[in-house]
Amino acid sequence: MKKRIDKILSERNICTRSQAPKLLKSGAVKANGACVFKNDEKFDTDVDVITVNGNPINTSEHIYIMMNKPQGVVSATQDNLSKTVVDILPKEMQIKGIFPAGRLDKDACGLLVLTNDGEFAHNMLSPKKHVYKRYYAKTDIEITPEMQERFKKGIVFSDGQACLPAVLEKAQDGCFVTVCEGKFHQVKKMLAVCGAKVLYLKRLSIGALELDDTLAEGECRELESEELDLLLLNKNISV
Numbered sequence: 001m002k003k004r005i006d007k008i009l010s011e012r013n014i015c016t017r018s019q020a021p022k023l024l025k026s027g028a029v030k031a032n033g034a035c036v037f038k039n040d041e042k043f044d045t046d047v048d049v050i051t052v053n054g055n056p057i058n059t060s061e062h063i064y065i066m067m068n069k070p071q072g073v074v075s076a077t078q079d080n081l082s083k084t085v086v087d088i089l090p091k092e093m094q095i096k097g098i099f100p101a102g103r104l105d106k107d108a109c110g111l112l113v114l115t116n117d118g119e120f121a122h123n124m125l126s127p128k129k130h131v132y133k134r135y136y137a138k139t140d141i142e143i144t145p146e147m148q149e150r151f152k153k154g155i156v157f158s159d160g161q162a163c164l165p166a167v168l169e170k171a172q173d174g175c176f177v178t179v180c181e182g183k184f185h186q187v188k189k190m191l192a193v194c195g196a197k198v199l200y201l202k203r204l205s206i207g208a209l210e211l212d213d214t215l216a217e218g219e220c221r222e223l224e225s226e227e228l229d230l231l232l233l234n235k236n237i238s239v
């Protein structure tokens, strides 16, 4: 479906509709290589390639972003007290309807996916899909074989809530934890049941998609379509 260029630009947060005429007059916006000067010119975003200052803008309906979430930022769209993961997105990615697909605690860091595709997020987060998430945790005590056994059997929280079997591996200063659920504070609570306090927590992967180690904390990039498939895939882990 064709849409006015000023609407396309404002939907992608490039500028407001009232700012569009000025941007268009400057010659910064091109469609299929030709400058677009008139704000009522229409384009089909499924077919036409639109660039601003030479950079193609994402015109597909859905956007999928990988973020290396820093500590101190809330995984939400809005918060009265703290900055959110949406606040720290580059402006052109702050698209209407974008939200974090899953949580990471404020003091946790690492892989977070943001999207405006509710169905995709549902598939990724649904407990029925058993998408694995892998974390590195620094702990105040050493991991023991008994703890590993308890994780394998399935940790039960003090309120009786039972977790599915998970994998606990020893690592430098802590452990790697692999779970296929997303219960609130899950990793911290599972380790707390075993007497260990989490001092630092980083999510390393979701499904078969690993955090891009070229992204510094707070940085993000769009996901490739093959990476979306990896997000929904489970690595073969034995519990």
Ligand code: URA
Pocket (backbone or CB within 6 Å): 103, 104, 105, 106, 108, 184, 185, 186, 187, 188, 189, 201
């Ligand atoms: N488990 C936690 O305890 N915290 C997170 O942010 C994610 C998993």
